[in-house]
Amino acid sequence: MAAEKPYRFLYPMRVVLITSKYGDRENVMAAAWCFPVSMEPPLFAVSVSRKRFSHELISKGRAFAINLVDAKIREKAVAAGRSSGKDRDKFAELSIAREYGKLGMPLVKDSPASIECKLVKEIELGDHVLFVGGAVNIIERRKAKGLYHAGGDDFVEI
Ligand SMILES: Cc1cc2nc3c(=O)[nH]c(=O)nc-3n(C[C@H](O)[C@H](O)[C@H](O)COP(=O)(O)O)c2cc1C
Numbered sequence: 001m002a003a004e005k006p007y008r009f010l011y012p013m014r015v016v017l018i019t020s021k022y023g024d025r026e027n028v029m030a031a032a033w034c035f036p037v038s039m040e041p042p043l044f045a046v047s048v049s050r051k052r053f054s055h056e057l058i059s060k061g062r063a064f065a066i067n068l069v070d071a072k073i074r075e076k077a078v079a080a081g082r083s084s085g086k087d088r089d090k091f092a093e094l095s096i097a098r099e100y101g102k103l104g105m106p107l108v109k110d111s112p113a114s115i116e117c118k119l120v121k122e123i124e125l126g127d128h129v130l131f132v133g134g135a136v137n138i139i140e141r142r143k144a145k146g147l148y149h150a151g152g153d154d155f156v157e158i
Pocket of ligand 1: 015027031033034049051080081085149
């Protein structure tokens with residue numbers, strides 16, 4: 001396992017839902033490669049494969065939002081990581097309720113917390129692109145345990 005997928009040495013990693021928007025298209029995808037990169041100013045990074053529809057929307061829309069995942073929205077979050085929104089509206093299909101943030105980004109209403117970020121840097125790295133965003137709006141809705149991806153179909157709540 002480790003030799004084939006060396007990134008798995010760092011697992012488990014927290015699962016979030018990344019929301020994005022460009023023009024009249026809005027999307028949501030699961031991401032485990034998402035982490036803080038600066039305290040002051042508060043900056044967050046998410047590594048997104050160029051194959052994802054989310055890559056196109058974040059790159060063109062210049063913003064993204066990080067939505068934490070807990071047990072309440074676990075199934076929807078995993079499903080949002082197993083199908084692409086390129087030809088479908090995953091919010092509608094998976095019944096993921098939306099609300100809108102200060103930047104007009106779609107946020108996951110049932111998420112414990114959402115962080116709306118303005119894109120400050122886009123770094124091409126191998127088969128992924130690291131999007132770095134400055135937090136402009138943080139909404140904490142409830143305290144909750146996080147969902148962590150341990151690889152494949154394995155998840156743990158901590
Ligand atoms: C638990 C989990 C974590 C994931 N983490 C990432 C990630 O960090 N980066 C990424 O590019 N794709 C990740 N994916 C895959 C995308 O969520 C998946 O390809 C999704 O269908 C992309 O949707 P989109 O095409 O609508 O953007 C993950 C999937 C799952 C199930």
